[in-house]
Amino acid sequence: MNDLTSNAVREKTSQSGPPLSEPRPVNVAGAPSLGLSQAEAARRLAEHGRNEIQREQTRSPWGVLLEQFRSPMIVLLLGACGVSAMLGEHADAIAIGAIVVLNALIGFAQEFKAERALLALRSMTAPRARVMRDGYAVQLPAAEVVPGDVLLLEAGDVVAADARLLEAHALATNEAALTGESVPVDKAAVPVAADAPLAQRTDSVFLGTAVTRGTGVAEVRATGMHTELGKIAHLLASTSDTDTPLEQRLERVTRTLLMACAAIVVLVAALGLWRGQGWLAVLMSSISLAVAAVPEGLPAVVTIALALGVQRMAARHALVRRLQAVETLGSATVVCTDKTGTLTTGTMEVREVWGANPHAVLFASAACCDASLGPDGKEGTGDPTELALLRAALARGIHREEIERDRPRVAVRPFDSETKRMSVLRADGALYVKGALEVLLPRCNAGTEGALEAMRTLSGRGLRVLAVARGSGPEEEGLELLGLVGMADPPRPEAVTAVAAARAAGVRTVMITGDSQETAQAIGRELGILLPGEDAAERIHARVTAEDKLRIVRRWKERGEVVAMTGDGVNDAPALREAHIGIAMGRTGTEVTREAADLVLTDDNFATIVTAIREGRAIYENIRKTLVYLLVGNVGELMLMFAASLVGLPLPLLPLQLLWINLVTDSLPALALVMDPARAELLSRPPRRPDEPMLGRSQWHHILLMGALEVAVVMGVFVWTDPVEHVERARALAFSTLVFAELMRAFAARSATRIFWEVGPLTNRLLLGVVLFSAGLQLAIYELPAARALFGLGELHLWELGLAFALGLIPATVLEVSKLVRRWKRG
Template sequence: MSAPAASIVPKEHVGLSGAEAARRLAEHGRNEIQRGETRSAWGVLLEQFRSPMIALLLGACAVSALLGEHADAIAIGAIVVLNALIGFAQESRAERALLALRSMTAPRARVMRDGYAVQLPAAEVVPGDVLLLEAGDIVAADARLYEAHALATNEAALTGESAPVDKAARPVAGDAPLAQRTDTVFLGTAVTRGTGLAEVQATGMSTELGKIAHLLASTGETETPLQKRLEQVTRTLLMACGVVVVLVAALGLWHGEGWMGVLLSSISLAVAAVPEGLPAVVTIALALGVQRMAAKHALVRRLQAVETLGSATVVCTDKTGTLTTGTMEVREVWGPDERAVLFTSAACCDASLGPDGKEGTGDPTELALLRAALAKGIRREELEGERPRVKVRPFDSETKRMSVLRADGVLYVKGALEVLLPRCRAGTEGAVEATRTLAGRGLRVLAVARGQGEEEEGLELLGLVGMADPPRPEAVEAVAAARAAGVRTVMITGDSPETALAIGRELGIVRPGEDAAELIHARVTAEDKLRIVRRWKERGEVVAMTGDGVNDAPALREAHIGIAMGRTGTEVTREAADLVLTDDNFATIITAIREGRAIYENIRKTLVYLLVGNVGELTVMLAASLVGLPLPLLPLQLLWINLVTDSLPALALVMDPARAELLSRPPRRPEEPMLGGHQWRHILLVGALEAAVVLGVFIWADPEQHVERARALAFSTLVFAELLRAFAARSATRIFWEVGPLTNRLLLGIVLFSAGLQVAIYELPAARGLFGLGALHTWELGLTFALGLIPVTALELSKLLRRGFPHHPSPSGRGTG
């Protein structure tokens, strides 16, 4: 209900008229966070099919359909659709983040209109309106204060400042940092105490919150290192496949083969070149990582985020609530009688602790004082019963102190030392030096005094209380683990430089002799955070960014991986992030880095395993064409090898457990490709060895006279070689028994199962006819198994030989196994 303005505000602050407010609403628009122009859903969906990997998958799908393998075509098509849907979901996250920003604005506001205080929808607030503020309100717009009575607002989500900000009507320079504009209240922040009057200066997208929305809309999704590396591999495969297919088709025509024979050869080579199991392998590897991380307090919103974090070289992290507990705590008490200091602090408080002694209502600083007092057995409830209040002078940003006169005649006072010191007649010796020492450690210092009567003169200074938002104990270990893993931790906070540096040193982010300006950034805005992330990216680093406030959201989207706090984080931050920590614990990030490294290692060794098989198949087909031999393998046989005897072991390889030493190595270089020179040499050499064995048995079997028997021998030899080589693929430096045969029982089971299927093909006449194979004797099957042992034996022997040359780089990793 409206009330006369004179009973609430001075006459000079009677507000706008209804007509003027309507005119300004039409001029400035509604006080809302606007959504930018969006693409159609169909346009976003179609864009997901514009990548080399998708082209490769569609090619494999078409080949399978041409050969009548409809089940394979459907499976590959399903993978294409799944990838497209995941990409579609990623593109829509920015819009959801902007919607979350809109939800932060106050639903209603109290303003002066036509001389009366009225409530109206916050969207109708216009520049020039007079806001009436009191504790519990959500500020409806950016506004300059006329009056402030013990007013404080919580701006942590906007500025990163951990403690409530005291507000005053004294003008502050317009170019002051956001966290230091004490004469202004901001849209979306909460009033924690006091009352005030403020004139609206900006609404909607012109507010500080609106500027963050602009930044959020201007930042795009960053392509992950895994996506880039897989696209490089895919392009290489496409080019190689095209060259070989054209070459073989030309050779076939030159040898006088008919068009049907040439088409059959080309299709066979295309099938041989395409690793159909790769998309499934990558998807399953990332999905397993998602499951493991969910069990360790991290929810993954995007599959690639798990692997990307394993590539991280820099973690830019917010301080409040991430590296620290997010609550104020008494860290040190200075004075001759600690109990007297805490008793007086509790006697001069308006806050109240909850039944558990931890949570409560009121100012975070006072809650910290009450928790410290409770630890000494001092309860404010008992104090209020024994010594009721007689008179209270509340804290005010002008006086910088609070006093409470109680029934025992004692005046309990707390405030800034510079204010209390002139009013004290005793206990002041060493107080100034102690204040400097405590402040130098990044502590917020409060002076505590007492006197007789209600006059705040002739007081006795009891001591000082140093408070801070303390580091999480596990964060200290996590920062050390990140450093050991070669990952730099960069702290970004809205707190003061002194507090930030003290916490940074306590956490071990900065060590003696290191440049603090590089690793610690204080008093930063949303624009500063975005600029810091971009600067690290320009230096070629893979950047992870953590945060919980609205001002973190643009930087989270700009980073290679954004990590939001699930408990204390805003909805805006969670929507903009790739990973959400349900325990708000920095240590969980280090666990995720280890998991990400394991996933990358498994994907790379599995990719090497698959490509060795593809190179072997291509070499067999190409070499036979060059010398004019019949096709050693038919398209259906190649599909069987790729989808059953290659892809099934690959799925088991990608599930290998993570090794303990992963965090003792430096991160991968950002420019390092998925497959470097060492990996390609390994692929070509082992693939050539497999091809030589298969071609040897094919030629020995006299294909000109007994082509079906020759193909049967070649087919069986290649299948056994692939299955057995899976055991050697688990490590680049350790032989099969050292890795532990039973540490991946799934692989052992799959190899035995696939080998059984292979033998069954030869035992069933219908299966032999389907695959175009001749019958084999038992000794011939034994021969193909023995020949299949040659590649894996050569690989295991090479590992033993390389141990005499410790500096020789491994073929599938940087000296790792």
């Protein structure tokens, strides 16, 4: 038997070999005698450019910082800050400006940290290639490879450019990053149709793919952006960033507030001028109304809520590049996910052995193998299929090292894509053969009964089937078929649970893979993605290209779904960019994919996505209830100021007092509210409708009623104190009553259905501490003459502060009682 590897290129200039100035001569059968000369290569490099994929520009620190000021709410606050400064209200301007800056710094710190972490994931060494130059094999940076170069390939190499094979010996490449195909592709120097699908171009190798076994020689046909990888990078230009559902919903709320604020300010200004008030008094009233209407703490609350989600997700193996990405997953209705390495383990595994003696089947498999397991018995070097065979053999106590020691090899016929088999003759005269059943079956005269039926059964389960036979002597004839081995990339155990959890949460899981339809559907059924009676075409997409993935994402978006897309290969990048949220794999993903993503999974695990969905829903719930809490206060303040202007009373609260309420006694409890722990039932409910507003009818109804109740309480105490004669004292009592009402209502705001002791007062100790701290600050104002003067307040007696506290309990008490009444009506 001939050793067919004898004609392959054996000599490799490695990183540890001689320097580039000492090239070695190589005789390559079938290749041009010289390849390119250095002069011609230099000319082509100037003509075609460097062999590089144009990387997306990473965001600069200034770019990340400026993005924090995009929100309409921030723009509104900056406007209020400018107006206050022009009118000499410097305390107001400083306070508003501080909130804006704090919000920007928090967002910048989180997103810039994510950018730095992303950079750390990139390879720190430039890839290199071995090519023929002036008749010698030289190693040079892959960026200097040009069309016409002759590449020398062997196992472990990363292909430096798109190239047509001139010679191939047992050559196979891993094209998962480009095509999604999980199994190494056998290559041969036999031309295929020029219009063949990418996954079927067995006569070519492609930039960025890895050689898993064998050797080869190939002539470069395309470099850089002209390669298949470059074409996919071009698709990124056809995609666009999509505003997240949270951004869209908050923008709608902001627009509503702006329109309501503008209408009331104009109305009050017109009313004041009609009554003959001076323009300065009218302007002061308008500023007071504007300050009352704007929830100054909202941007900081949203940013901190998302930042906390980022921290929690980092602890769960997810790196968030954009703060809003955490909440977006909570809105997801469809998750389009890659199979290999995400839903599955990413390694081949023997799932089933058919044959009279499974031990003999695995022994022969280990005896006809070139791969080697590592010391741990898991990792190793060589073809993934052979590593799977060795792991299964090791589980039965079969060690390849012992076979090589006790029965040394005499001759080897390597696996070849044309013969579709491999054989090893050992010193004891036994010949071990493995390969495709259709190739081995005609060469066997024993053990073949039932083999074809078993082959169809195993293939129907989505398994890759390998036949194993044994003979004697060097000739591959008169063999005994020992059995069949069924292999597959098995599902992650936690992925099965995660898919079920996603289904229970109303989130569709759609599997997109480069594998065959049979394999994809088998894995889909095993994972629970495809249940009996469901349309496979809706849930499973096989043999897809980059264009197909982009089309699938766009189709779901057109149907009004919120789409999350996962991927690890360059062919996933356009779809990741197009989706509402792109999720890249950190361990196996390519750099282009990670740059296109909003979130990077450092464990490449689908279960992490489901965890993120729960986290996102919790963040949304916390933001919404906190927004309702803030707006009850702001709407109440707006009604209070409008009512006083309408009846001709002095302003119940000055702009600085309103700002104090919004920033201290509203915003501080709001920051604690947004940190409420996630409720257990979040994943048992369907996702929010994509068109569902942040604040629906029930929320606005609650805001208006509770705001009106606060107005009634505060206006009552203001009028009772006689504001015409004692305006500073009246303002002081109204001020304290409103502050205490807001602080007490924070406890009731934690749940729309459960009263505060059912929620658990100690499950959010921060809120308890913040309320006590804010109440202390409020009381301190009346003890410090300078503070009273700054806020324009009169002095209050202790009994009056007690009265303000008692009156402040009314809104929270009414809210809690209403929950009990609704529960009683529902039975």
